[in-house]
Amino acid sequence: MNGTILVEVKQLSRFYGTLQAVKNVSFSIRQGEVLGFLGPNGAGKTTTMQIISGNLAPSGGSVTIAGHDLLENPRAAKAAIGYLPESPPLYRELTVDEYLDYCAALNHIPRAQRKKARDHAKERCGLPDAGRRLIGNLSKGYQQRVGIAQAIIHLPPVVILDEPTVGLDPIQIREIRALIRELGREHGVILSTHILPEVQTTCDHVQIINNGELVLNESIEGLEHHMKAASITVAFRQPPAIEALEKLPGVKSVQPENDGRLHVYHESDRNPTDDILRLAVEKNWGLYEIRPGRLSLEQVFLELTTEAAGGIAMTEAPAPGPEGGGA
Amino acid sequence: MIFTIGMRELKSLFLSPLAWSILAVVQLILAYLFLGRVEVFQMYQSQLMAMDSAPGLTEIIMPDLLGNAAIILLLVVPLLTMRMVAEERRNRTLSLLFSAPLSMTEIVLGKYLGILMFLLILLALIALMPLSLLAGASLDLGLLASGFLGLALLLASFAAVGLFMSTLTQYPTVAAISTFGALLLFWILDWSGQGVTGGNWLAYLSLFDHYKPFLDGIFDSADSAYHLLLIATFLVLSIRRLDADRLGG
Numbered sequence: 244m245n246g247t248i249l250v251e252v253k254q255l256s257r258f259y260g261t262l263q264a265v266k267n268v269s270f271s272i273r274q275g276e277v278l279g280f281l282g283p284n285g286a287g288k289t290t291t292m293q294i295i296s297g298n299l300a301p302s303g304g305s306v307t308i309a310g311h312d313l314l315e316n317p318r319a320a321k322a323a324i325g326y327l328p329e330s331p332p333l334y335r336e337l338t339v340d341e342y343l344d345y346c347a348a349l350n351h352i353p354r355a356q357r358k359k360a361r362d363h364a365k366e367r368c369g370l371p372d373a374g375r376r377l378i379g380n381l382s383k384g385y386q387q388r389v390g391i392a393q394a395i396i397h398l399p400p401v402v403i404l405d406e407p408t409v410g411l412d413p414i415q416i417r418e419i420r421a422l423i424r425e426l427g428r429e430h431g432v433i434l435s436t437h438i439l440p441e442v443q444t445t446c447d448h449v450q451i452i453n454n455g456e457l458v459l460n461e462s463i464e465g466l467e468h469h470m471k472a473a474s475i476t477v478a479f480r481q482p483p484a485i486e487a488l489e490k491l492p493g494v495k496s497v498q499p500e501n502d503g504r505l506h507v508y509h510e511s512d513r514n515p516t517d518d519i520l521r522l523a524v525e526k527n528w529g530l531y532e533i534r535p536g537r538l539s540l541e542q543v544f545l546e547l548t549t550e551a552a553g554g555i556a557m558t559e560a561p562a563p564g565p566e567g568g569g570a
Numbered sequence: 571m572i573f574t575i576g577m578r579e580l581k582s583l584f585l586s587p588l589a590w591s592i593l594a595v596v597q598l599i600l601a602y603l604f605l606g607r608v609e610v611f612q613m614y615q616s617q618l619m620a621m622d623s624a625p626g627l628t629e630i631i632m633p634d635l636l637g638n639a640a641i642i643l644l645l646v647v648p649l650l651t652m653r654m655v656a657e658e659r660r661n662r663t664l665s666l667l668f669s670a671p672l673s674m675t676e677i678v679l680g681k682y683l684g685i686l687m688f689l690l691i692l693l694a695l696i697a698l699m700p701l702s703l704l705a706g707a708s709l710d711l712g713l714l715a716s717g718f719l720g721l722a723l724l725l726a727s728f729a730a731v732g733l734f735m736s737t738l739t740q741y742p743t744v745a746a747i748s749t750f751g752a753l754l755l756f757w758i759l760d761w762s763g764q765g766v767t768g769g770n771w772l773a774y775l776s777l778f779d780h781y782k783p784f785l786d787g788i789f790d791s792a793d794s795a796y797h798l799l800l801i802a803t804f805l806v807l808s809i810r811r812l813d814a815d816r817l818g819g
Contacts (some may be wrong), residue, residue, distance in 0.1 A: 251727040269732035293665075296665070296669040297668060297669050298669055298816065299816055300816050300817045309618075317671075317673075318672075319671070321669060321671040321672075322669065322671040324669060326665065326669040328662065329662075330662045332661075332662060332664070332665050333661060333663065334582065335661075336582055336585040336586065337581075337582070337585070341581075345574070345578050346666070348571075348574040349574065349575075349666070349667070349670040349671075349672065350670055350671065350672060351571070371628075377688075388620045393666070454732045456794070476626075521618050523670065527719045
């Protein structure tokens with residue numbers, strides 16, 4: 244977790260005409276770290292990634308990759324990056340093997356080692372049998388994998404993935420996420436996405452960008468802290484009167500849900516879980532579900548990105564649904 | 571690295587039916603014209619024999635064949651070059667090259683090399699036709715070489731203009747039309763100077779004026795320099811244009 248700093252971005256900004264798409268963004272990633280880059284559409288995620296990957300020149304600021312300044316020494320800096328843009332840059336008329344060989348050659352991998360590099364990349368991306376197929380005939384998910392294989396074929400210290408799981412089926416998404424985690428062990432990975440659970444399951448570090456500005460730069464543990472809300476969700480087969488719960492020490496209010504679940508809001512330093520459990524057993528309420536309420540990342544995200552519009556109250560919403568991570 | 575990109579361009583050309591059909595069509599039309607010239611020679615052979623310092627077989631066939639070849643290729647080269655950058659930009663595959671450890675010069679030269687290799691294949695196929703006459707006649711190989719050198723330089727110039735036009739847009743057809751327009755303009759620049767004696771600088775810029783001498787067997791270094799300068803200019807412009815892509819977004 245505390246490896247060397249691989250990417251150092253300082254005061255990065257970028258104008259499109261008069262529109263400033265990225266405003267003084269600074270961050271860094273270390274080896275063995277997966278950085279999640281979140282933001283609504285048009286927030287500047289892709290622009291930032293394009294700048295780091297050398298596809299776009301910044302209007303101001305500096306990018307240092309593995310010790311090389313991207314503007315002064317672009318060749319060395321770019322050799323340390325693998326980049327998967329939003330739409331994978333694939334030549335549809337080539338086969339997977341031909342394409343990966345070409346990418347290997349572009350990245351100065353000596354001819355003798357290309358086959359090995361290619362096989363390795365294919366294996367990691369779950370493409371071992373696709374070598375002789377035409378890229379144009381592959382499904383979207385497989386094309387995406389070829390795109391990732393392309394980005395890691397030269398084993399770059401830094402891998403930049405722009406929305407890598409878009410358009411994949413759930414099984415593929417899981418595989419790709421596992422792959423990203425695995426990449427994150429040896430490489431530094433920057434992952435851009437607007438799928439929030441993806442960040443929770445794969446990243447060590449989260450950044451939220453909105454209107455070109457970084458509004459959150461936090462480790463995933465720090466984010467967990469952000470997300471802990473003072474509430475418990477419980478469900479009983481024989482629900483007690485709501486007043487019975489409200490009388491418990493520390494409980495501020497109880498709110499029933501349509502499906503029979505109850506949300507118990509409590510003071511943050513007095514958790515009534517033990518009392519509820521004890522009472523449930525004594526009075527035979529038939530407790531079958533109890534879990535700590537959490538804010539989903541969505542809510543943190545919304546809160547941070549809509550601050551200008553007044554914000555959304557954080558306190559009133561325990562995490563429903565599968566995305567909360569508490570289920 | 572330039573060679574790697576060039577080979578991929580060449581391969582991609584041959585993976586689409588376009589390259590094959592262009593080779594076939596050009597070959598068919600030129601073969602027809604070539605046979606026509608051979609027939610002309612056969613018809614007048616007896617008269618030619620009677621003349622003093624009569625034009626030889628090569629002189630009768632080659633300038634005409636290569637002159638026509640130039641016109642046909644003026645139509646064909648834009649179709650070959652139009653996709654080089656425009657299509658990559660459209661399919662968003664350019665970022666593969668941009669994020670690889672390559673300089674813009676390498677990318678442009680690589681693409682240019684790819685198209686040059688294809689044009690050389692085309693040229694070799696055309697050259698096979700007059701060379702086949704060697705089986706039964708003697709040819710003026712000097713004139714032949716000069717003519718094909720001229721055509722090679724001309725095609726290289728066409729390709730450079732085409733490549734530049736392709737960097738300007740993301741629509742291959744737009745690139746093809748503008749290349750065709752630019753080449754045709756370069757070709758007919760000398761028409762404006764007709765009747766004016768000497769010193770017409772527009773005419774001097776004409777591609778045609780710098781191609782014609784090669785066909786007559788005159789190798790003038792000024793003509794070669796003209797082509798090389800034209801190529802260099804458009805390649806530099808292409809590099810600048812792609813660099814501006816990165817700056818402008």
